[in-house]
Amino acid sequence: MGLAFEKVAPFTYRIPRQGKMRVEAVFFASESILQQLSAEDYASLKQLQNVATLPGIVAPALAMPDIHWGYGFPIGGVAAMDAEAGVVSPGGVGFDINCGVRLLRSSLSRAELEPVKDKLADILYARIPAGVGSERRDVRLGRKDLKRVLLEGAPYVIRLGYGVDGEARFIESGGRLAGADPERVSPRALERGAPQLGTLGSGNHFLEVQYVDRIYDQAAAEAFGLFLGQVTVLIHSGSRGLGHQVCQDYVERFLARLPAYGIELPDRQLAAAPIQSPDGQAYLRAMAAAANFAFANRQLIAHFVREAFETAGFSPRDHGLALVYDLAHNNAKFETYGDRRVLVHRKGATRAFGPGHPEVPREYRAVGQPVFVPGDMGRYSYVLAGTAGAMAMSFGSSCHGAGRQLSRAKAKKLARGQDVARALASQGVLVRAKTHATILEEIPEAYKDVAEVVRVVEGAGLGRIVARLRPLIVVKG
Amino acid sequence: MWGNHRNHTPAAPPGFGPWGPDARADTPNEGVAVIEFFDHTADLGFRIRARSLPGLFYLAARGLSQALFAKPPHKGARWLEVRLRAPDLETLLVRWLGELLYLIQTKGEVPAGMRLRLCRKEGDWALQAHLAVAPLDLSQMGFLGEVKGVTFHGLSIERRGTRYEAAVILDV
Numbered sequence: 312m313g314l315a316f317e318k319v320a321p322f323t324y325r326i327p328r329q330g331k332m333r334v335e336a337v338f339f340a341s342e343s344i345l346q347q348l349s350a351e352d353y354a355s356l357k358q359l360q361n362v363a364t365l366p367g368i369v370a371p372a373l374a375m376p377d378i379h380w381g382y383g384f385p386i387g388g389v390a391a392m393d394a395e396a397g398v399v400s401p402g403g404v405g406f407d408i409n410c411g412v413r414l415l416r417s418s419l420s421r422a423e424l425e426p427v428k429d430k431l432a433d434i435l436y437a438r439i440p441a442g443v444g445s446e447r448r449d450v451r452l453g454r455k456d457l458k459r460v461l462l463e464g465a466p467y468v469i470r471l472g473y474g475v476d477g478e479a480r481f482i483e484s485g486g487r488l489a490g491a492d493p494e495r496v497s498p499r500a501l502e503r504g505a506p507q508l509g510t511l512g513s514g515n516h517f518l519e520v521q522y523v524d525r526i527y528d529q530a531a532a533e534a535f536g537l538f539l540g541q542v543t544v545l546i547h548s549g550s551r552g553l554g555h556q557v558c559q560d561y562v563e564r565f566l567a568r569l570p571a572y573g574i575e576l577p578d579r580q581l582a583a584a585p586i587q588s589p590d591g592q593a594y595l596r597a598m599a600a601a602a603n604f605a606f607a608n609r610q611l612i613a614h615f616v617r618e619a620f621e622t623a624g625f626s627p628r629d630h631g632l633a634l635v636y637d638l639a640h641n642n643a644k645f646e647t648y649g650d651r652r653v654l655v656h657r658k659g660a661t662r663a664f665g666p667g668h669p670e671v672p673r674e675y676r677a678v679g680q681p682v683f684v685p686g687d688m689g690r691y692s693y694v695l696a697g698t699a700g701a702m703a704m705s706f707g708s709s710c711h712g713a714g715r716q717l718s719r720a721k722a723k724k725l726a727r728g729q730d731v732a733r734a735l736a737s738q739g740v741l742v743r744a745k746t747h748a749t750i751l752e753e754i755p756e757a758y759k760d761v762a763e764v765v766r767v768v769e770g771a772g773l774g775r776i777v778a779r780l781r782p783l784i785v786v787k788g
Numbered sequence: 789m790w791g792n793h794r795n796h797t798p799a800a801p802p803g804f805g806p807w808g809p810d811a812r813a814d815t816p817n818e819g820v821a822v823i824e825f826f827d828h829t830a831d832l833g834f835r836i837r838a839r840s841l842p843g844l845f846y847l848a849a850r851g852l853s854q855a856l857f858a859k860p861p862h863k864g865a866r867w868l869e870v871r872l873r874a875p876d877l878e879t880l881l882v883r884w885l886g887e888l889l890y891l892i893q894t895k896g897e898v899p900a901g902m903r904l905r906l907c908r909k910e911g912d913w914a915l916q917a918h919l920a921v922a923p924l925d926l927s928q929m930g931f932l933g934e935v936k937g938v939t940f941h942g943l944s945i946e947r948r949g950t951r952y953e954a955a956v957i958l959d960v
Contacts, residue, residue, distance in 0.1 A: 351829060380829045382941030382957050406937040406959045503894050513934035514960050552894060555936045555959075559886055562940065563879060579878070579940035718827040719933075719960070748858070748932040788934065 367397025410549030418631030504553025513788025700772030858930025864920025
């Protein structure tokens with residue numbers, strides 16, 4: 312079945328209103344991405360059309376160029392809801408609330424790291440629990456402390472000693488979403504999350520030691536403290552079982568309340584409640600608490616990365632690991648565009664505020680917010696900068712990754728018989744993973760070429776390419 | 789909290805075997821019950837078909853188990869009882885799989901066998917499950933990857949002739 316859309320600007324396509332869509336939809340793609348969308352029978356664009364039916368959505372419903380088929384919302388979807396008349400949808404945030412990426416820069420060059428690369432890979436793997444049910448035995452917070460994490464996010468764990476004074480301002484929203492209420496988080500969510508603080512998780516979550524192999528925008532790279540050949544660390548994780556449970560709890564709660572709110576949905580995973588209703592407010596408070604857990608989680612992981620570098624023989628002065636930025640790609644946040652206050656849902660999309668925005672740290676304000684776009688474990692990731700174009704076209708949003716092009720089953724089939732870890736090692740990439748299955752599912756071929764995704768982002772004016780990072784060590788769950 | 793667990797004595801309930809007699813009456817070997825995994829770009833999906841609702845819920849549990857483990861256990865070390873209620877079958881199925889995920893990923897209890905009962909209760913659907921559970925052993929069981937949640941996306945339990953069918957998408 313086809314889908315009607317038209318090209319309206321370079322790399323920019325419009326799906327006009329049809330059926331129950333309340334607003335038009337816009338997506339960003341190149342010819343090759345269009346072919347991939349066609350090959351999946353436009354399943355993800357149809358999900359975008361479903362998003363456009365939600366009450367109170369402000370035009371347009373959006374999808375970034377890494378769009379792919381999700382559940383409810385497509386991955387890569389952005390939906391801004393009127394703060395007064397709109398709805399909030401837990402499915403528009405996803406199970407992994409406030410999943411995001413954090414980039415650390417170091418004072419080390421690739422050449423300085425090479426002699427201890429193997430050792431560092433083993434230490435990182437040992438110090439940062441990765442896979443399912445992974446628990447930290449060295450971070451045991453009581454229920455009272457856990458609730459403070461939910462209330463205060465990364466700044467709280469920095470105060471406990473897991474970080475450097477002042478670095479919270481290099482985290483989106485200062486590492487703490489306002490309005491969090493731990494009492495809106497179920498006991499089961501707390502139970503699932505408590506032992507997982509400071510753990511990576513499995514699937515596509517990872518920790519990469521990388522080096523800067525190309526600079527595209529010298530001024531922005533200098534602002535972000537990046538230089539050619541520099542060692543960096545990219546951390547991708549989220550709110551673990553705590554966030555997953557919050558999503559599950561509230562999707563069910565909202566489904567039961569749909570008739571009361573008179574909301575009709577094309578897909579139950581889009582379950583939504585009016586933002587200003589008691590249900591909507593309760594979710595937003597629980598979501599903020601889960602988001603704060605995720606910020607604290609990445610903060611702790613970064614702390615243990617620093618410790619791992621020290622165990623590998625680099626003093627703090629030698630490694631100089633400092634936070635470039637930490638950003639989320641699964642959340643819903645109140646923002647103002649023009650004179651309109653909206654709740655922007657980003658499901659697999661990154662906030663990408665442009666130059667001059669007061670929420671961008673002053674060191675970066677002249678060039679725009681840093682945006683990190685992980686690729687795959689064999690090729691590269693990119694650093695971008697937010698633009699005025701993103702503020703005008705996409706509610707200050709950009710892409711969040713390469714986007715899968717193969718299902719996990721297909722990836723495994725393709726990788727069958729290959730020694731993926733050895734092949735990557737021959738290219739200079741050391742992989743440490745809890746399970747062999749994860750390595751097979753995450754082979755580079757499973758993902759689109761992220762270079763194509765960022766080319767579209769830049770071509771459409773949603774971001775500016777700053778630097779490219781190549782992997783040296785990959786730790787996965 | 790919607791889950792309700794109770795630890796059992798080590799003895800199995802009467803008539804209880806691996807994966808349970810209710811479910812075994814409806815196994816793939818009889819040509820009726822089916823689990824088919826299908827391609828989903830970002831996540832993981834499977835279709836299930838069975839002759840009875842307990843059979844369908846049993847297959848859903850097996851599908852989840854196959855999504856998580858290459859070698860799911862067949863022998864439990866102890867018994868658990870799970871009781872759940874929901875206003876409709878789809879919500880009950882999501883709660884059921886969510887409960888199993890919680891048991892596996894948080895409690896480290898992996899179902900190795902089960903006996904299920906479903907009935908209507910005061911306008912709700914109710915499920916009672918006796919689970920034989922084994923302690924989680926990632927390497928022994930061939931852990932394949934974490935499942936974050938069970939989605940309602942495209943989920944509907946339908947009766948087609950003598951069969952019940954559903955498609956489940958897991959966020960992985």
